[in-house]
Amino acid sequence: MYYPELSLRVLGTLFLFLFSLALRAQELDSSNWTQTKDQWGQVLFCQHIYKMPEVQTRLYRFDIEQCNTAGQVIADLLTGHPDQDQLRMKAQAEQHAYRLAQHTSEPYHSVAACREYCRELVESRSR
Numbered sequence: 001m002y003y004p005e006l007s008l009r010v011l012g013t014l015f016l017f018l019f020s021l022a023l024r025a026q027e028l029d030s031s032n033w034t035q036t037k038d039q040w041g042q043v044l045f046c047q048h049i050y051k052m053p054e055v056q057t058r059l060y061r062f063d064i065e066q067c068n069t070a071g072q073v074i075a076d077l078l079t080g081h082p083d084q085d086q087l088r089m090k091a092q093a094e095q096h097a098y099r100l101a102q103h104t105s106e107p108y109h110s111v112a113a114c115r116e117y118c119r120e121l122v123e124s125r126s127r
Contacts, residue, residue, distance in 0.1 A: 033089070036074065036077060036078070036089065037089055037092045037093050037096060038093075038096060039074055039121060040071075040074040040089065040090070040093035040096075041092075041093040041094070041095070041096025041097040041099075041100065042096070042097070042100065042114075042117055043067060043070045043071045043074060043117075043118065043121070044071070044093055044094060044096075044097035045096075045097040045100040045101060045104075045110075045114075046067050046070075046110070046114035046117065046118060047067055047068070047071060048097060048101065049101075049104075049107040049108075049110055049111070049114065050063065050064055050067060050114070052107055052108075054107070054108055055107055055108045055111060058108055058111045059111065063111070063114070063115050063118070066115070066118045066119055066122055067114065067118040069118070069122050070117075070118040070121040070122050073121060073122060073125045074093075074121075077125075
């Protein structure tokens with residue numbers, strides 16, 4: 001009779017421990033979710049404007065390479081998440097990029113900001 005009680009207590013304690021770890025992981029993910037979504041949305045916005053004919057004359061080859069690398073950095077951050085979360089994040093990032101595009105009157109004015117943003121994102125993640 002002692003063993004079943006002990007095993008129930010151990011299982012209960014183990015369950016509470018695992019549940020608290022899952023909650024902590026979820027809190028960390030939710031705090032980073034918005035930041036990652038915004039970063040990915042900004043990168044998608046930059047990738048979109050880099051394809052515009054009126055912007056392409058203001059670009060250097062490294063601008064496109066660095067922006068693609070920044071997109072890969074974000075994709076690498078999401079590899080540990082379930083596919084459903086990745087799809088939801090992508091949809092939210094695309095919405096963010098769309099809103100950025102709607103509030104940008106002249107896309108070619110954003111080239112310098114995109115250049116700086118992608119460079120900083122790549123450098124910050126490579127440290």
